[in-house]
Amino acid sequence: MYKFIISIKKEFLILLNDKVGLSLMFGLPIALVFLMTIIQDSAYKIINENSVEILISNQDKGTLGEKLIKLIEDSKAFDIETDNSLNKENTNSELLKRDKLIALYIPENFSKSMENKAELVSKKMLQDLGLSNNATTNNKQVNVGIIFFHDPVLQDNYANSIMSLIYTFLGSVEQTLMVEKVYNQMGIDNPKSLEKTILKNKIEIKKIVATTTHNVPNPNSTQHNIPAWTIFAMFFMVLSLGSNITQEKNSGSFTRLKTTPTHYSLILISKMLVYIIAALLQVVVIFSIGKLIFPLIGLPDLNLPSNIGAFIVIILLSSMAAVSYAVMIGSIANTPEQNNGIGSISIMIFAALGGIWVPLFALPDYMIFISNLSPMRWCLDGFYILFLSDGGFIDLIRAFISIILFIIACQLITFGKLKHEKLI
Amino acid sequence: MPPQICIDIKNLSKRYKNANYNSLDNINLSINTGDKFGVLGPNGAGKTTLISIICKILPSTSGSIHFGHKGNIKQQIGFVPQDYAFYPQLTPIQNFEYFGALYNLDKKTIKARTNNLLSVLGLEKVSSQKINTFSGGMKRRVNLGIGIIHQPTILLLDEPTVGVDVQSKHAIMKLLDELNQNGTTIIYTSHHLAEAEEFCNSIILIDHGKMIASDSIENLLIKHQSKDLQSLFIQLTGTEYRDV
Numbered sequence: 001m002y003k004f005i006i007s008i009k010k011e012f013l014i015l016l017n018d019k020v021g022l023s024l025m026f027g028l029p030i031a032l033v034f035l036m037t038i039i040q041d042s043a044y045k046i047i048n049e050n051s052v053e054i055l056i057s058n059q060d061k062g063t064l065g066e067k068l069i070k071l072i073e074d075s076k077a078f079d080i081e082t083d084n085s086l087n088k089e090n091t092n093s094e095l096l097k098r099d100k101l102i103a104l105y106i107p108e109n110f111s112k113s114m115e116n117k118a119e120l121v122s123k124k125m126l127q128d129l130g131l132s133n134n135a136t137t138n139n140k141q142v143n144v145g146i147i148f149f150h151d152p153v154l155q156d157n158y159a160n161s162i163m164s165l166i167y168t169f170l171g172s173v174e175q176t177l178m179v180e181k182v183y184n185q186m187g188i189d190n191p192k193s194l195e196k197t198i199l200k201n202k203i204e205i206k207k208i209v210a211t212t213t214h215n216v217p218n219p220n221s222t223q224h225n226i227p228a229w230t231i232f233a234m235f236f237m238v239l240s241l242g243s244n245i246t247q248e249k250n251s252g253s254f255t256r257l258k259t260t261p262t263h264y265s266l267i268l269i270s271k272m273l274v275y276i277i278a279a280l281l282q283v284v285v286i287f288s289i290g291k292l293i294f295p296l297i298g299l300p301d302l303n304l305p306s307n308i309g310a311f312i313v314i315i316l317l318s319s320m321a322a323v324s325y326a327v328m329i330g331s332i333a334n335t336p337e338q339n340n341g342i343g344s345i346s347i348m349i350f351a352a353l354g355g356i357w358v359p360l361f362a363l364p365d366y367m368i369f370i371s372n373l374s375p376m377r378w379c380l381d382g383f384y385i386l387f388l389s390d391g392g393f394i395d396l397i398r399a400f401i402s403i404i405l406f407i408i409a410c411q412l413i414t415f416g417k418l419k420h421e422k423l424i
Numbered sequence: 425m426p427p428q429i430c431i432d433i434k435n436l437s438k439r440y441k442n443a444n445y446n447s448l449d450n451i452n453l454s455i456n457t458g459d460k461f462g463v464l465g466p467n468g469a470g471k472t473t474l475i476s477i478i479c480k481i482l483p484s485t486s487g488s489i490h491f492g493h494k495g496n497i498k499q500q501i502g503f504v505p506q507d508y509a510f511y512p513q514l515t516p517i518q519n520f521e522y523f524g525a526l527y528n529l530d531k532k533t534i535k536a537r538t539n540n541l542l543s544v545l546g547l548e549k550v551s552s553q554k555i556n557t558f559s560g561g562m563k564r565r566v567n568l569g570i571g572i573i574h575q576p577t578i579l580l581l582d583e584p585t586v587g588v589d590v591q592s593k594h595a596i597m598k599l600l601d602e603l604n605q606n607g608t609t610i611i612y613t614s615h616h617l618a619e620a621e622e623f624c625n626s627i628i629l630i631d632h633g634k635m636i637a638s639d640s641i642e643n644l645l646i647k648h649q650s651k652d653l654q655s656l657f658i659q660l661t662g663t664e665y666r667d668v
Contacts, residue, residue: 006525010511010518017513252507256570259479260526261498
């Protein structure tokens with residue numbers, strides 16, 4: 001036991017002396033977690049929280065253009081700048097000049113066109129119901145549409161969403177106008193009560209985040225980046241631990257180790273244990289930053305999952321997977337340079353595939369399929385199940401099995417390689 | 425009382441993977457307990473290979489090695505390789521503690537032997553400094569200290585004095601003499617023939633993996649009518665370079 005304790009002490013001292021390795025294990029991920037969360041949080045806020053800046057040129061001679069603008073304004077989803085001096089041609093260029101994402105051009109005959117359309121429909125409706133025999137409906141309508149401009153950086157689906165929102169407002173204006181026209185044609189002066197009834201009795205859509213329980217915070221950039229970059233930091237230990245192994249294999253001390261009455265597996269286990277402790281320390285440091293420092297600088301607070309037991313297990317398994325991978329690369333590589341090359345490139349690929357840099361849903365289908373090959377994805381899936389859907393052990397079984405199989409595979413390859421080279 | 429055999433080597437050969445010649449070819453050798461035994465030869469002769477097989481770092485291709493001592497032979501062998509075999513990021517104390525523990529010594533014994541070694545090797549003042557700040561001579565002394573912390577009965581040294589100053593060489597050789605007087609069998613390789621002649625009582629001379637002579641230095645000098653070990657060495661191995 002004393003031998004084991006001293007081996008752990010030696011590995012710990014060597015790690016403490018490895019300033020570059022420590023900065024890669026702690027400094028780099030901390031910098032990345034800050035940087036990526038700030039960047040993604042800004043993007044998240046643009047989409048989810050900030051109102052969309054819109055430039056409106058209202059050339060309408062009637063009142064419906066104003067009514068539409070009022071509805072857009074009341075929605076609080078838009079930051080409106082109205083400039084009625086703009087014509088159809090220069091609205092486009094002004095949108096770019098004034099750094100807006102969207103511009104609306106409401107044409108001169110907008111109200112007239114809407115009213116004509118409403119009148120036509122209402123007459124037709126009364127006629128069909130046998131309440132009017134006036135056959136003088138004018139089927140020739142001038143359809144004067146609104147023009148929607150958008151910045152080319154705006155993605156199609158986002159632009160379509162905004163258009164749909166404006167269609168909704170337009171529909172609301174149309175609906176009210178239609179009721180007015182029907183009532184007018186029937187000789188009823190005040191259709192306001194019906195208008196209010198229609199508005200009050202809209203079918204509501206209830207928005208719920210899909211989770212397995214009911215105590216989950218909304219996903220945000222912190223909930224993604226803290227676990228994601230912690231996993232990245234764990235796997236990036238391949239540079240420090242892998243180099244440690246290759247350096248030792250190539251040094252005279254390894255020759256001496258082979259002459260001692262101690263099996264190399266004890267030394268390897270000591271190394272793994274020290275680096276698992278280092279990985280747990282990474283979790284503590286990075287998660288503390290998310291919990292304690294992020295709120296102080298205006299970033300979303302990190303909400304820890306309610307199932308702490310499952311959380312601890314996924315942390316332990318992830319750190320064991322990272323350490324096993326590092327040991328495997330260290331045993332395969334012949335030199336520290338080889339280790340660093342293979343290690344860093346493979347980690348970058350795993351991270352890119354595993355949804356560390358870009359959330360998986362943003363990847364095309366075939367990449368999502370390929371991402372199943374990344375151990376970082378299995379680890380991240382585990383964290384997502386806990387952080388975003390508040391899952392428990394049952395929900396984590398698939399992630400657990402994948403990670404455990406990965407650990408076993410890495411350990412077997414390491415054993416096979418060291419045995420083949422007669423190092424153990 | 426006849427000398428007790430410490431290591432008995434029979435028909436030992438070694439061929440490395442993909443090599444088309446034997447690095448060691450049918451070596452037969454007996455080393456007695458208490459010997460100061462020199463393994464000599466030109467570069468590439470097979471000295472390090474022989475020592476590595478004795479230490480169980482390398483397996484032999486054929487032949488056998490029998491040790492006179494019973495028990496776990498790894499516990500009884502001390503090895504001082506030609507390369508620095510320690511962790512330069514650590515201090516001498518930390519290295520002694522680590523390797524001492526790997527040789528199954530307890531904490532108290534390690535502490536006592538560490539203090540003794542630091543004193544004998546003149547490393548007391550730098551015992552808490554990292555070894556990567558040390559001179560070549562100091563590193564050689566640490567290298568030796570680690571090899572003897574478990575007080576081995578057989579000590580194998582591969583060129584222990586290469587690249588060190590006269591003072592360090594003197595300290596190392598003096599310590600080896602003291603160990604030998606206390607019963608440790610010493611097997612050592614060196615290119616310093618004068619040093620070997622002064623230190624060893626018996627030698628083996630190897631060239632191209634083959635044993636070309638083995639006896640006490642005295643007998644060999646008489647037999648080959650050589651004035652010293654260097655003359656004998658040139659006489660038996662020639663003056664050709666061993667670059668390939």
